[in-house]
Amino acid sequence: MSLRLIDVSREYVAGKPVLSGIDLAIEPGEFVTVVGASGSGKSTLLCLIAGLARPTTGQVLLDGQEVLGPGPDRGMAFQTASLYPWRSVARNVAFGLEAMGVPRDVRDERVRWLLDEVGLTAFAGTLPGKLSGGQQQRVSIARALACQPRVLLLDEPFGALDVQTKEDMQLFIRQIWQDVGTTVVMVTHDVEEAVFLGQRVLVLSSDPGRISQDIQVDLPEPRTLTVRRSAEFLALRARVEDLVRAEHRAHQALNGHAG
Numbered sequence: 143m144s145l146r147l148i149d150v151s152r153e154y155v156a157g158k159p160v161l162s163g164i165d166l167a168i169e170p171g172e173f174v175t176v177v178g179a180s181g182s183g184k185s186t187l188l189c190l191i192a193g194l195a196r197p198t199t200g201q202v203l204l205d206g207q208e209v210l211g212p213g214p215d216r217g218m219a220f221q222t223a224s225l226y227p228w229r230s231v232a233r234n235v236a237f238g239l240e241a242m243g244v245p246r247d248v249r250d251e252r253v254r255w256l257l258d259e260v261g262l263t264a265f266a267g268t269l270p271g272k273l274s275g276g277q278q279q280r281v282s283i284a285r286a287l288a289c290q291p292r293v294l295l296l297d298e299p300f301g302a303l304d305v306q307t308k309e310d311m312q313l314f315i316r317q318i319w320q321d322v323g324t325t326v327v328m329v330t331h332d333v334e335e336a337v338f339l340g341q342r343v344l345v346l347s348s349d350p351g352r353i354s355q356d357i358q359v360d361l362p363e364p365r366t367l368t369v370r371r372s373a374e375f376l377a378l379r380a381r382v383e384d385l386v387r388a389e390h391r392a393h394q395a396l397n398g399h400a401g
């Protein structure tokens with residue numbers, strides 16, 4: 143699966159583009175993270191790829207086909223797991239497969255595999271309300287993966303979790319990515335997370351949002367917590383933090399804020 147954005151812009155208010163001149167190519171199986179100041183258009187970028195919003199100008203292409211709406215080839219998970227509270231864990235994961243009319247035996251087999259993959263087999267029959275935040279987010283990711291999407295889109299999926307759970311989930315998503323082999327595009331506020339997880343980090347500028355930097359992350363694989371303490375990692379994190387800070391200040395200056 144290749145993903146292309148060609149000269150994409152998006153306006154919510156006519157004449158005020160949130161994103162502008164976005165040219166982007168993501169190759170099959172890449173793990174790309176996106177950072178930028180608040181309001182720079184990170185979620186909008188994901189929505190355009192998901193087909194939840196249409197570009198005002200330009201094109202989003204998946205394997206050369208224009209994206210005209212949402213589809214099972216793109217799975218999405220958000221900051222809050224937003225599971226169906228009345229459906230068991232297994233039936234949440236099965237939701238998209240049911241909607242697509244996938245036969246029951248295939249569905250059951252895939253749900254079993256996914257629950258095993260996310261370490262929640264023992265909770266298959268449990269309602270989401272009985273799970274921890276991290277477990278709910280695992281279900282949400284399993285649900286997003288159920289239809290075997292070519293792209294997994296993640297919008298701050300670990301933003302609401304405590305530090306320790308977040309660290310576990312970062313290792314978990316890396317493992318899932320390696321096992322499933324899908325392309326991942328993940329938006330995060332957290333520069334440390336972006337550098338730790340991404341093979342590429344895109345830094346968005348604001349007013350309007352553009353890709354100001356596209357940074358290749360050549361840290362050793364697999365990414366472990368040892369990698370995170372290396373001089374190489376710390377230097378890269380500092381570089382990306384400086385870029386995001388500079389974009390944030392430019393945005394504030396343009397909007398007349400102090401600081």
Ligand SMILES: Nc1ncnc2c1ncn2[C@@H]1O[C@H](COP(=O)(O)OP(=O)(O)OP(=O)(O)O)[C@@H](O)[C@H]1O
Nearest residue numbers: 154155160178179180181182183184185186187331
């Ligand atoms: N549906 C909408 N209607 C009108 N304006 C919108 C809509 N969605 C987003 N915006 C505006 O577009 C800009 C970019 O929003 P977006 O959520 O894409 O940015 P973001 O970088 O993800 O922000 P954050 O980091 O704060 O989540 C913001 O100014 C926001 O108010």
